[in-house]
Amino acid sequence: MSTRRHVQRIHDDWRRVRPDLDPTPMRRLILLNLTARLALDQIERTQQTHGLNLAQADLLLTLYRSAPDQGLTPGELTNLIAITPASITNRLDRLEHDNLIARTPDPHDARARRVRLTPEGRARVEALLPDHLGNEERMLAGLTDAEHADLERLLLKLAGHLEDLTP
Template sequence: MNPSDTPAFLERIRQDWAQVRPELDPSPMLLMVTLGRLHTVLARQIERTYLPADINPASWDLLITLYRSAPPEGLTPTQLTELTAITGPSMTNRIDRLLDRGLVERQASPADRRSVRVLLTAPGRELVEGLLAPHLANGRHILSALTPHEVQELERLALKLLAHLESPLPAEVTAG
């Protein structure tokens, strides 16, 4: 079976469950497999625009956040953590790597020398500006399989599911 033939793969899983546990409805598992495969393929597709520049997803997230959200004096690491998908402990490591490449710089805050701000350097800004158009074109290509209405519906459903999953789990789900 071709690994990229997801419908055939899902049908095989459905048939296997029908043999082993005919009373079981595997639909939730099959949708999770589908979404997992979509996540993997989508991540690979999105990375195409910045991987050639030796930028990983977390670095791209940090660079694009500085580009779009930072005032001229930059953002603190805490602010960056709040505006990106990068966790606090990883933020220092990510900043250090971009600092080593000359794409960002740290500046002491004039108001509080204990506080630092992170800002894009000229090469960092040039890199983002060079990757931005291909990144957006890639996003348009990814979504081109859907109509504008379907894109809106996908966004609505994704946000609804995220809101549900980001709320506390009921006890019966966490019980082992």
């Protein structure tokens, strides 16, 4: 079933079961969630061709774009990743096992560790980047430049509003 038909079916079912309620807000958030899942599936497929899952690729890309030479602390990394930070220690363990990252003592704090890309990790990111960006361009190709700007503006506005609602 297409996303359009799926979302319309949910809307129609709610109108049938509870005609006194307007299910439009629910329909819009379901559509947003379904779209995000479809996008993440597309992104993960590309990352899997490079031997990475979504969380691993996000950590490596974050280190590549944001880490100074000495690396980032796990807390700094957690604040910069695009996905949820659940089980970051396990993710780092796996990447370290695969020799894609290294954890070294922080020169300013003996209790802290720094996470940085290894040469193998940097090479993996550099191999991934053209495919990753090409995939994302392909995914967004169904929108015009004006629609891209509108989408970004509206998503930022909605995200800001949702952040304001968070206690």
